[in-house]
Amino acid sequence: MSRRTDVVVIGGGQSGLAAGYHLRRLGIEHVILDARPAPGGAWQHTWESLRLFSPAAYSSLPGRLMPVQEGQVYPDAAHVIAYLADYEKRYELPVQHGVWVDAVHRDGAFLRVETDCGGWRARAVISATGTWTRPFLPAVPGRRDFAGRQVHSAHYQGPRDFAGQRVIVVGGGNSGAQIAADLTGHADLTWVTRRPPRYLADDIDGRALFDHATARRRALDEGRADTGGVASLGDIVAVPPVRAARDAGLLAVRQMFSRLTVGGVEWADGTQAEADAVIWCTGFRPALAHLAGLRLRGTRGHITTSGTRSVEDPRFHFLGYGDWTGPASATLIGVGRPARETARQIRDLLD
Incomplete structure (x- = not known):
């Protein structure tokens, strides 16, 4: 027997929480399914010395500034995890941890989300699984021969x-x-x-990067010349x-x-x-195996979107995968804006 809700958000990291925040503000019933047993998303798996690129005030999700970490200009991963756990609790977001999503299927007017803890039926799905679980290794000759x-x-x-x-x-x-x-x-x-x-110049941090990414997207949307965005800086x-x-x-x-x-x-x-x-240190690819059976990908293997919304099926949204789904949307400060637009579009869809 499947449970019912308006929206299923797949992934409870920073993108899933930002989506939950805006869905909650609009009064949209939803559930956030997260494979990890505790809050913090992929930040739980980073190395000890990793630092954010921006001060705490410029590394915040919508509605709640990240507190300053004592003695640190750029917060570490442990501070981010604590912030995300507090954010989830503060806004009473309906996150279910330890739930692995196996697949999503179309089921008439609904979408059926199958998990290792039972199923859900929803009218819209937000995929916010990020990229951490899909590290990319280049096809360098001899990689399988190396004994180290x-x-x-x-x-x-x-x-x-x-x-x-x-x-x-x-x-x-x-x-x-x-x-x-x-x-x-x-x-x-x-x-x-x-x-x-x-x-990049030593005085440039994540806030400046977000501003440059946003300016590039605005220029492209208005038909102006490509500014080069973040890539032009370094x-x-x-x-x-x-x-x-x-x-x-x-x-x-x-x-x-x-x-x-x-x-x-x-x-x-x-x-x-x-x-x-x-x-x-060769990057990642979007973790989208749970959508493999839906045939959302085009001829080149890419899912075409308008903003975060699938062009093929507007019931699907993709949040937090980088510029593909919004300028700097894979960052704490950058995911808020596309999350807000996603929630508004889903509200219109439900209406």
């Missing part, structure tokens, strides 16, 4: 696991820079990137640990290697380096 340890940034816990080892960190974005900085002084580090690292926010390691000359970088060998890596000129471990 390979870890994606999603599973990196800290420098203790690599003390005294020869470690290759792959990736020129924020994760690559932060993990490389984290390993300095603990491991024999080699940091490789496809192009030279592009640091790839790496120089948070204090990264800035310190960079300024101390500890973040030397090499060009991306051409292949892995059994004992290490090799560059195009034949130069080799031995390695005990490779840490892949």
